Amino acid sequence: MEHADWSLQLRDAHELYQALLIDASVRSGLYQRLQSGVLDEDLNQFDPRFVRSVLVALESFGYIQRQGPFVRWVNTAGVRRALYLSQHLRRWLDLAAQLNPSVAENPASDYDGLGLEVLNESAPLLAQWIVEVAGVKKEQRWLDVGSGSGLLGTHLARYTKEVILCDCPDVAGRWNRALWPDNVKALALNILDGDVPGKFDGVLLCRFVEMVAPRQVRFLFTKIFQILEPYGRLCLVGYFSPEAPLYDLFRVQVALHVRDGHVYSLQELLDLASQAGFDVAGALVQRRHGYDLLCLKAGAADLEPSSATSTGHATSMAGSTNNRMAAMTGTRTSFVRNPEPV
Known part of the structure; x- marks a missing residue:
């Protein structure tokens, strides 16, 4: 139950996670493949553990649509804003290095333990x-x-x-x-x-x-x-x-x-x-x-x-x-x- 407090932290963060989904889709090439429509079976270059979950989430937010065996990206209106937001987020995540360039952050470190404080509540x-x-x-x-x-x-x-x-x-x-x-x-x-x-x-x-x-x-x-x-x-x-x-x-x-x-x-x-x-x-x-x-x-x-x-x-x-x-x-x-x- 280490992540049981997840929903409490993210309840109002839909826009942020939509931006991260779109950013991942564009940078991985999934967005480009879906623009003209593609069969599910033709997405085998993407990790099956993730692509199904990402497609379901994108469909629930109205970005892609299924027509028979084809899946196609149908809503491009929010793509530019999402990419800007994700770029903005990456700049903020880089703030630690800007504050003190001499400190090397441990990439293996994580903050899951901080969730225990929320879980206590x-x-x-x-x-x-x-x-x-x-x-x-x-x-x-x-x-x-x-x-x-x-x-x-x-x-x-x-x-x-x-x-x-x-x-x-x-x-x-x-x-x-x-x-x-x-x-x-x-x-x-x-x-x-x-x-x-x-x-x-x-x-x-x-x-x-x-x-x-x-x-x-x-x-x-x-x-x-x-x-x-x-x-x-x-x-x-x-x-x-x-x-x-x-x-x-x-x-x-x-x-x-x-x-x-x-x-x-x-x-x-x-x-x-x-x-x-x-x-x-x-x-x-x-x-x-x-x-x-x-x-x-x-x-x-x-x-x-x-x-x-x-x-x-x-x-x-x-x-x-x-x-x-x-x-x-x-x-x-x-x-x-x-x-x-x-």
Whole structure:
């Protein structure tokens, strides 16, 4: 969840990102190819990880248009302004060298860590939202998969008995557990490569599924279904519908950060969840803070403990997984297997 604050920072920056898209299109030669119209298959000189996402974003802003198998640039009105704006931005980015030419900036440095300050502000809001939608209770046990900085999981722990933060070992190694409350535990594990011990009342995937290759998401959902209690809930936070703010720009953002990443539509997620056994008929979707939140139930309402109150969600009995995992394949990453949370 290192970039979960992305929408909060960029909410009013559409013009800037349109300018960057157009600048990249012109300097890469994509703009020139699209001026006279071209088949998708004739754009093979461009990296497929990026060109599809860039085309979708350009189409959403009205710059290109599809006519059958052809795609063509149809709106040139904003091109000059966009190129001027991007040139202006490059001058400002060069300001550090102008201020002190003797200082060599480290090109490998980045400012992602500064996002933690914004995340500190947004994490409590996201946690409270999840509590409201999923009906989180004080006696429950939750798993935060792909915890990143761990900020969201530690805020969620205020509302429940225990939260397990789960992320791959290189991320978990950077956690400062001394700052965590006593009911937060750590699990250094890539969930795609090992088994999470125990059962959970809820599992949280905040800005995580888009970092997982499409061939692995059903496998991920099935693993989660198997560790959920019969009444458990899976909550996903991200961008799932084309109407969501910055949805098309987010495709490019994911492509820039994750080689095998993919932005899933709501229907894709519901189909994959249904195959894993979740109750998609009772799915609940809300939009807030620029995000979509999807809440899925692993079982029927009459299986819930008597101490839990109804959240008002539509429900239906989810089917058995029938050992679906045995038939699933996908690329795996070698990590430590099956550690216990500490």
